Amino acid sequence: MTARLVAGKVLGALGTLAFVVVFNFFLFRVVESNPVATLYRGRNLTDAQREELTRQFGLDGSKLEQFWRYMEQTLQLNFGRSYATNQPVIDEIWAATPQTLALVGTSTVLAMAIGLAMGVVAGWRRGTAHDRVLTGISIVTWSTPEFWLGMLLLTVFAVDLGLFPTGGISDPSGPDGGLGELLDQAHHMALPCLTLTIAYLGEYALIMRSSIIDVAREDYLTLARAKGLRDAQVRDRHALRNALLPSTTLIALSFGFVLSGAITVETVFSWPGLGLLTYESLRGPDLPMLQGLFLLFSAAVIVFNLAAELLYPYLDPRVRAR
Amino acid sequence: MLVLGVFVAAALAAPLLADEANLRAITADARDYPRWASPAELGPLGTDSLGRPIWDQLVYGSQVSLLVGIAATVIAIVIGTVVGVVGGFVGGWTDAALARLTEWFLVIPFLPLAIVLAAVLGPSLENIVLVIGITSWPVTARLIRSQVLSIKERLYVERSRALGASGAHIMGRHVLPSVMPLVIANATLTVPVAILSETALAFLGLGDPTRVSWGSMLEDSFSAGALGQEAWWWYLPPGLCVIAVVLSFTLVGRALEGILDPRLRDSHAVGR
Numbered sequence: 001m002t003a004r005l006v007a008g009k010v011l012g013a014l015g016t017l018a019f020v021v022v023f024n025f026f027l028f029r030v031v032e033s034n035p036v037a038t039l040y041r042g043r044n045l046t047d048a049q050r051e052e053l054t055r056q057f058g059l060d061g062s063k064l065e066q067f068w069r070y071m072e073q074t075l076q077l078n079f080g081r082s083y084a085t086n087q088p089v090i091d092e093i094w095a096a097t098p099q100t101l102a103l104v105g106t107s108t109v110l111a112m113a114i115g116l117a118m119g120v121v122a123g124w125r126r127g128t129a130h131d132r133v134l135t136g137i138s139i140v141t142w143s144t145p146e147f148w149l150g151m152l153l154l155t156v157f158a159v160d161l162g163l164f165p166t167g168g169i170s171d172p173s174g175p176d177g178g179l180g181e182l183l184d185q186a187h188h189m190a191l192p193c194l195t196l197t198i199a200y201l202g203e204y205a206l207i208m209r210s211s212i213i214d215v216a217r218e219d220y221l222t223l224a225r226a227k228g229l230r231d232a233q234v235r236d237r238h239a240l241r242n243a244l245l246p247s248t249t250l251i252a253l254s255f256g257f258v259l260s261g262a263i264t265v266e267t268v269f270s271w272p273g274l275g276l277l278t279y280e281s282l283r284g285p286d287l288p289m290l291q292g293l294f295l296l297f298s299a300a301v302i303v304f305n306l307a308a309e310l311l312y313p314y315l316d317p318r319v320r321a322r
Numbered sequence: 323m324l325v326l327g328v329f330v331a332a333a334l335a336a337p338l339l340a341d342e343a344n345l346r347a348i349t350a351d352a353r354d355y356p357r358w359a360s361p362a363e364l365g366p367l368g369t370d371s372l373g374r375p376i377w378d379q380l381v382y383g384s385q386v387s388l389l390v391g392i393a394a395t396v397i398a399i400v401i402g403t404v405v406g407v408v409g410g411f412v413g414g415w416t417d418a419a420l421a422r423l424t425e426w427f428l429v430i431p432f433l434p435l436a437i438v439l440a441a442v443l444g445p446s447l448e449n450i451v452l453v454i455g456i457t458s459w460p461v462t463a464r465l466i467r468s469q470v471l472s473i474k475e476r477l478y479v480e481r482s483r484a485l486g487a488s489g490a491h492i493m494g495r496h497v498l499p500s501v502m503p504l505v506i507a508n509a510t511l512t513v514p515v516a517i518l519s520e521t522a523l524a525f526l527g528l529g530d531p532t533r534v535s536w537g538s539m540l541e542d543s544f545s546a547g548a549l550g551q552e553a554w555w556w557y558l559p560p561g562l563c564v565i566a567v568v569l570s571f572t573l574v575g576r577a578l579e580g581i582l583d584p585r586l587r588d589s590h591a592v593g594r
Contacts, residue, residue: 016426027442143514143568145521148540148561159552257431264522268544278437279526285441297434305429 006310013306020298025070028291079292084284089292092277097259099169100266100273103189104258107196112251115201119208120243124235126213135209138202146199147264153191154268164191167270192269196262200254207250211243218242245316249308256304259297326570379534380559386535387567390451391517397455398516399509402462407501409463410470411493421467427460436519440528447530454519462508469501503582510575514568521564536560 073080079089115138122134158166165188215221216239224234259274266275274293281289369375409420436457443449473479479496487495523529524537525544543557 016429019426020430027438139572140565140569143518143565143572145518145525145537145540145561145564147522147525148557148564151540151544151557152561155552155554263433263437264525267526278434282437282441282526282528287441290438290441294434294438297431298429301429301431 009306009309013302016302017299020295020302021071021074024291024295025067028287074295079295080288082281082286082289084281084286084289089288092289093274093292093296096272096274096277099271100259100262100275103192103266103271103273104196104262106189107193107200107262108254108258110193110197111200112204112254114197115204116208116244116247118201118205120212120235120240122205123209123212123216123243124239126209126216131209134205138205138209140202141198142202142206144199145264146195147268149199150192150195150265150268153195157191164188167268169272188269189271192262192265192271195265195268199265204247204250208243208247211246212239214246215239215242245312248312248315252304252308252311253301256301259300326567326574376539376556376559379539380536380563383534383536383539383560384563384567386447386530386533387517387520387537387564390447390454390520390535391513391567391571393451394454394458394516394520395509395512397451398458398512399462399505401456402459402508403466403498403501403505405459405463406466407470407493407497410467411474411489411497417467420463424460424463424467427457428464430457432457433519433522436523437526437528440523445528445530447533450520450523450529453523454516458512458516458519462505462512465508466501466504469504470497473497473500507575507578507582510571510578514571514575517564517568517571536564 077090079093081087082089082092085092118134118138122131122138125131154166158164167188169185169188220242221234221238224238229237262271262273263275263278265271266273267279270276274296277289278293280286281293405420405424409417409424436453439453439457440449443453474497479492482492482496520529520535521537521540524535525541527541529535529538529541537560539560540557543553
């Protein structure tokens with residue numbers, strides 16, 4: 001890929017990001033109600049106090065002034081203060097990010113491994129009982145609302161059987177620091193992680209299955225068979241490698257969705273990550289917090305999308321040639 | 323197909339199957355229904371924490387879930403088809419701009435965008451439909467656009483143009499009818515996504531507070547602590563209904579797609 005093409009794609013991604021930032025401003029400012037009135041409802045404020053608060057929330061001046069100030073602050077990663085806690089939005093977001101990365105990252109990797117394997121088997125043995133069962137499982141798990149699955153697993157494994165904690169990230173009376181704390185957190189993460197893994201694997205399986213079916217007609221597979229390779233060798237060395245190519249885009253994209261992927265499941269298990277933060281900011285609604293979260297979620301997807309586009313030509317020489 | 327028929331019939335015949343008054347806590351109080359009653363105590367499905375019978379909620383919930391699913395799909399499909407046909411047919415700057423817009427909507431994470439829109443617009447049935455509709459069209463637009471690009475080059479379109487037909491005439495008479503089957507198959511696959519989105523939004527408390535939907539039943543049961551009470555009769559049925567409806571729409575959609583395009587048969591993958 002030429003430097004020009006790379007620059008073009010990077011510029012395109014930056015353009016998309018800029019569009020999100022501008023969209024974000026209009027979405028929240030144009031429709032927004034007056035937070036000062038909402039937050040201090042029923043309290044007697046002097047005009048001076050009211051002005052002071054309006055200024056604190058960055059809502060004074062004309063829309064155009066607000067817009068420039070907003071752009072300036074956003075470029076400095078300053079998203080204002082949360083209406084709910086009065087803490088800087090960015091601090092709260094950073095504090096919640098590691099938990100989400102741990103939970104959704106683990107589930108995505110697990111779901112990917114299991115789902116892709118399921119897809120390969122189903123696609124390779126298309127039309128057999130294997131295929132029907134695996135595809136059936138994939139479609140059913142895809143059709144299930146993930147938070148409902150979480151509720152079921154929570155009832156069975158945490159409430160009925162008492163094998164796992166019902167929510168949160170650690171036991172307040174549990175071990176502090178070191179390996180013990182880590183194990184305690186893993187114990188808390190097991191159920192939400194299982195929920196997300198089951199919820200995600202269907203999509204990977206279906207996409208992998210269709211990729212395998214697409215490459216199954218290719219001549220190079222006939223050649224590989226004619227060379228006398230065993231079926232498993234043809235599948236793993238030839239079909240799988242080629243079928244993985246279209247999946248890379250999906251895989252890169254799904255890493256982009258890691259941050260925003262678990263809003264409902266984190267809510268069910270009160271897992272203190274970005275999803276629970278989103279849920280809590282909806283109560284207010286805590287607009288600066290939502291604004292910051294939305295920007296972060298979008299930025300993550302845009303960055304990984306760009307990564308997928310840049311990576312693809314290196315993985316598939318056929319694209320590079322064009 | 324059969325399952326779908328049952329659910330549509332239930333939604334249409336809701337007043338015959340269930341008593342709408344039972345959706346209100348006041349009626350439940352007046353009729354002295356027990357709270358947290360299991361199906362064994364009060365048939366057929368027991369009651370919730372306010373004594374409202376689950377059965378009536380489930381039947382009326384099907385109305386909202388199906389309505390939102392179908393109405394949002396209509397919006398998404400109309401936007402997607404218009405953007406796809408116009409972009410693909412007109413080409414040039416219009417196409418470039420529309421393609422950019424489509425790509426942008428594709429890249430924006432769907433649920434956060436829907437959440438933000440719903441939070442800003444406020445919870446009501448119309449807003450939920452609108453929010454899901456305007457966030458679900460890009461996949462359709464892209465699909466239709468690529469189809470239009472290939473139809474545009476066909477001989478009969480060429481002939482029509484040679485005979486002096488206007489762009490609008492060709493779009494209406496030739497392009498639109500030939501993408502219609504694709505549009506319908508795509509619509510069938512958009513409905514389940516819309517229903518799942520409604521369920522998720524309602525679970526997050528962004529649904530219409532005056533209506534019962536399957537998602538809002540799940541939200542009610544979750545926030546009332548039905549999990550700890552082991553009131554399975556409350557949260558199990560709505561979830562199963564969602565799965566049944568989503569599953570049947572998906573299967574019908576995949577079958578339709580397979581009929582329209584044999585090359586696609588069995589190879590369709592559903593996107594999140």
